[in-house]
Amino acid sequence: MPPRLGVVIPCYNEEAVLPETRRHLAALLDRLVADEHIAADSRVYFVDDGSRDATWRLIEQFSTEDKRFGGIKLSRNCGHQRALLAGLLTAEGDLLVSLDADLQDDPTAVIQMLAAWREGHEIVFGVRDQRDTDTAFKRLTAQGFYRVMSRMGVDLVYDHADYRLMTRRAVECLREYGEVNLFLRGIIPQIGFRTTTVRYVRHERFAGESKYPLRKMLALAIDGITSFSVVPLRLISMLGLATCGLSLAMVAWIFYGHLVLDSTVPGWASTVVPTYFLGGVQLLSIGILGEYIAKIYLETKQRPRYFVERVL
Ligand code: UDP
Ligand code: MG
Numbered sequence: 001m002p003p004r005l006g007v008v009i010p011c012y013n014e015e016a017v018l019p020e021t022r023r024h025l026a027a028l029l030d031r032l033v034a035d036e037h038i039a040a041d042s043r044v045y046f047v048d049d050g051s052r053d054a055t056w057r058l059i060e061q062f063s064t065e066d067k068r069f070g071g072i073k074l075s076r077n078c079g080h081q082r083a084l085l086a087g088l089l090t091a092e093g094d095l096l097v098s099l100d101a102d103l104q105d106d107p108t109a110v111i112q113m114l115a116a117w118r119e120g121h122e123i124v125f126g127v128r129d130q131r132d133t134d135t136a137f138k139r140l141t142a143q144g145f146y147r148v149m150s151r152m153g154v155d156l157v158y159d160h161a162d163y164r165l166m167t168r169r170a171v172e173c174l175r176e177y178g179e180v181n182l183f184l185r186g187i188i189p190q191i192g193f194r195t196t197t198v199r200y201v202r203h204e205r206f207a208g209e210s211k212y213p214l215r216k217m218l219a220l221a222i223d224g225i226t227s228f229s230v231v232p233l234r235l236i237s238m239l240g241l242a243t244c245g246l247s248l249a250m251v252a253w254i255f256y257g258h259l260v261l262d263s264t265v266p267g268w269a270s271t272v273v274p275t276y277f278l279g280g281v282q283l284l285s286i287g288i289l290g291e292y293i294a295k296i297y298l299e300t301k302q303r304p305r306y307f308v309e310r311v312l
Contacts, residue, residue: 001039002036002037002038002039003038003039003093003094003095003117004038004039004041004042004092004093004094004095005029005032005038005039005042005043005093005094005095005096005097005110005114006042006043006044006045006091006092006093006095006096006097007025007042007043007044007045007096007097007098007099007110008045008047008084008087008088008091008096008097008098008099009021009044009045009046009047009087009098009099009100009101010047010049010080010083010084010087010098010100010101011046011047011048011049011051011055011059011083011101012049012050012051012055012077012080012083012211013051013052013053013055013208013211014051014053014055014101014102014208014211015051015053015054015055015058015208016207016208017101017102017103017205017206017207017208018046018055018058018059018062018101019058020103020206020207021101021102021103022044022062022069024103024107025044025107026066026068028107028108028110029042029044029068032110032111032114037111037114038095038114042068042093043067043068043069043070043091043092043093044068044069044070045070045071045072045087045090045091046059046062046069046070046071046072046101047071047072047073047074047083047084047086047087047090048071048072048073048074049074049077049078049079049080049082049083050074050075050076050077050078051077056071056073059071059073059312060312063312069312070091070311070312071310071311071312072086072087072090072091072308072310072311072312073308073309073310073311074086074306074307074308074309075306075307075308075309076307078305078306079216080162080211080212080216081162081182081183081184081220082182082305082306083306084098084162084184085174085182085184085305085306086305086306086308088166088171088174089171089174089175090308090311093168094167094168095114095117095165095166095167095168096165096166096168096171097110097113097163097164097165097166098162098163098164098166099163100161100162100163102205102206102207102208103203103206104133104202104203104204104205105126105128105161105163105200105202105203106200106201106202106203108200109126109163109198109199109200110165112198112200113126113164113165113198114165116165116196116198117165117167119196120194121193121194121195121196122166122167122169122170122193122194122195123164123165123166123167123170123188123191123193123194123195124164124165124195124196124197124198125157125160125163125164125195125196125197125198126160126161126163126164126197126198126199126200127157127158127159127160127197127198127199127200128159128160128161128199128200128201128202129199129200129201129202130201130202133202133203133204134202138210141214141217142159142217143159145217145221145224146158146159148221148225149186149221149224149225149228149229151231152225152228152229152231152232153229153231154186154224154225154228154229155186155189155190156185156186156189157185157189157197160185160197161185162184162185163200164188166188167193169193170188170191170193173191174187174188174191178302179227179299180298180299180301180302180303180305181223181226181227181295181298181299182223182305183220183223183224183227183228185224186224186227186228222291226291226292226295227295232288232291232292233288233289233292235288236285236288236289239281239285240281240285243278243281247274250270
């Protein structure tokens, strides 16, 4: 018996791409079912993340025309990570694949993912082979992000976005993670089981524009770091220690200058510069502490991460 597949697609204002996405996915499902790689009742779940355009109307239309297309409507815009989680925790199927609506990540890689699953892997990460089609800016910031994360000791799959296959068992493990500050790329490698990667070529968005402006990318990066790494806190302590050491050395130098060289000039620079410098260090340190406290504050409230309004 081939497994039942569920494809989860978060959509935020994606009316421009959805009809094309639907065509591609219908063709993919046809092909996979014909090859007996997946069961005939496999489905695609579009998660409408509080779109303000015709996205939900399109999803409703798809689902009336073709039973293989389902929809999950969230009560408001919750962000990509939460929309994805809502889809994964609501969709049915033995295997779930998550994919972006714009099909920048080649959907035919699912064929390789299924092959990896047949070899016994429970989580298969899609990894971007090349990013020529991304703007230089996007490429630079994204790669810088993966580098910083690995420096901070966060276990990430390099150049893997949220395109992956998970077995039902892995998805049920994901359900156990109750955190409000969601960073799925950090959580899922922690689940364990046998995992592997599959390489694919990243295309251009064929319509619409990126729903990830710099602001959202930065927020995701800060969430990722502060949810998974205490290295910034440790850096503060080290900075503090180094500053103390430095000022002790300065005291020694002043004594030396006064007692041995007898050449101390009442200094303006030596008073003012450290004041500004230490002020900056302290503000920065307080800011980093604040980031973590904000995380604790949000987690302790245990607020629900999303509400599902309708399921088709
Ligand atoms: N998305 C979402 N909610 C948001 C922002 C984005 O569900 O608040 C979805 C979007 O519809 C798309 C996916 O997340 O399916 C990735 O967004 P996008 O392709 O714009 O990001 P990029 O590829 O530019 O990083
Ligand atoms: Mg995209």
